[in-house]
Amino acid sequence: MSLEFSKKLAAHQTPIPGVVLYDLPVHGDNRGWFKENWQREKMLALGLPDFRPVQNNISYNEKAGTTRGIHAEPWDKFISVATGRIFGAWVDLREGPSFGAVFTAELDPSQAIFIPRGVGNAFQTLEDNTAYTYLVNDHWSADAQGQYTFLNLADETAAIQWPIPLTQAELSDKDKAHPRMADVVPMAAKKILVVGAGGQLGKALRAQYDGDTSVEFADRAEFDLTNANSFKSRNWKNYSTIINAAAYTAVDAAESADGRASAWSINVAAVAQLARTAVENDLTLVHISSDYVFDGSRDIHDEDELCSPLGVYGQTKAAGDAVVSVVPRHYIVRTSWVIGEGNNFVRTMASLARKGVKPSVVNDQTGRLSFTQDIAAFIRHLLESDATYGLYNFSNDGPVRSWADIARDVFEQCGASGSDVTGITTAEYFKDKAAAPRPLSSTLDLAKTRSTGFDIPDADERLAAYLKLENDKA
Incomplete structure (x- = not known):
């Protein structure tokens, strides 16, 4: 799949409240490409919350079919792809009327997505050597792990249509053991x-x-x-x-x-x-x-x-x-x-x-x-x-x-x-x-x-x- 260059920076609302998908301008030539992955002033003008990121994380995935999630953390995230391509799945695991809402999309380096605290995040790589990067607005700590909320990747209620069946995908034993929707304790609001x-x-x-x-x-x-x-x-x-x-x-x-x-x-x-x-x-x-x-x-x-x-x-x-x-x-x-x-x-x-x-x-x-x-x-x-x-x-x-x-x-x-x-x-x-x-x-x-x-x-x-x-x- 070829990367689309020079998209206009734009925001697209999703069915999950607070989850916003962004088109990012990527500028390329015969040498490769360049993008502003995070530009606070422009993003705020589009309505992105000023969520004040403090940590930048990168997940490198060697093989297509690597699948991670579904994890809802107690902080906000701004997610993008550094290289490669992913199928992303997001499930609202917050207390409230939108609990259980699902949104999926394919992301390449010309897109990014903002995920609020309590919305479960998962992705499956569609190409080898894919790097998935995210900014978060709190520092990771061992104590914070106790505030995570998880959902099983194969949950029948969410019914996520994974491009590569989970039986053929690379999953961790931990992710396989996450609970089904009926057993999830929703993340309480701040x-x-x-x-x-x-x-x-x-x-x-x-x-x-x-x-x-x-x-x-x-x-x-x-x-x-x-x-x-x-x-x-x-x-x-x-x-x-x-x-x-x-x-x-x-x-x-x-x-x-x-x-x-x-x-x-x-x-x-x-x-x-x-x-x-x-x-x-x-x-x-x-x-x-x-x-x-x-x-x-x-x-x-x-x-x-x-x-x-x-x-x-x-x-x-x-x-x-x-x-x-x-x-x-x-x-x-x-x-x-x-x-x-x-x-x-x-x-x-x-x-x-x-x-x-x-x-x-x-x-x-x-x-x-x-x-x-x-x-x-x-x-x-x-x-x-x-x-x-x-x-x-x-x-x-x-x-x-x-x-x-x-x-x-x-x-x-x-x-x-x-x-x-x-x-x-x-x-x-x-x-x-x-x-x-x-x-x-x-x-x-x-x-x-x-x-x-x-x-x-x-x-x-x-x-x-x-x-x-x-x-x-x-």
Whole structure:
């Protein structure tokens, strides 16, 4: 079979999710041929994941009919033929709906294929002196062998049509002994780790991922972000994503000496350690930001606005955002006025309404509520939709309101009168009190979030549903 020269670099999807077949340009003349077997910039432009190979392996096969596999390793591979020709067979051995999917193709030096972690790889040489080469994104180790998944080359379910019958092929005794499909234990997906899982957002993420065994939750007792040993206790190769739901949020206490130190420790130093872990292990890092990174001088804040925090809490959140922004695979979700399971403004107002208290509430701070169930759903949407990495504003949708407006709604839905709430300026409310400065405008532009295809629930509808549950408990 003659080699086809000067193909155009191109990508072809296959029936196995994530497995992509590539045509490679090979340039030849009377002396032989040359090709760029791996060219990161061009490959990324075609959509190949930036899988960061660390090891290059070559399998030399003296005779046609040499058959190896089916092996699924715990790393990604970029496979090509250096010389000769092969029949390749790939079987999805990952947990999930595509388990058992099969793809076969003949490969010569003008082709290559990307095989994600957990997809079984096998090949049969069709010519003597064939060399099969592959880049992998993890270093081989004896420990890793225990994470392999295997399938028998002759499995009837996969029904691979080998060009040279297996009875006439060269096989190892090990490969002959691999299990049939019914006995294969699928390779589990890499895990998502949620840190700060004991807080309002952490609880919402637990509900969002309820029943999903690939998501692991850790509260502060289980993963202390300020303790370096927490980062050493996990094999990060088994994870794909960290969701950081932890933060120091005591806005006023952050202005004190002890609070300032705690805020910088949790919101910046710990986040830097998370970012380092994500970079070193090629993980996606999801981080939660705040409207407090702004001074509130604009009516609406979009993702391009530079940070201009007024107080210590806002300064630490802005610094944390800057740290996370250097992680190649990151999502920063900037929120405002968070409401979830735990102490929050709505719950406090509902309690005051039931007790007959008539509070004064600030009426010159404006924005929208962000319910944790929707923040959690949006985080999941970002991860599962392969949205472009970067910063996204998130709050619930609907009209811009003041805290006093929301308090009046809460009072009325709890059976009290909205007139029981007196509006007051921020300056009047905090007069003679030790308090952090607040941004007066916290309204976030949601256009970028909508562009991802996420349907943002209305804040007033979420508030009514939240209060109904609270009233039912009372």
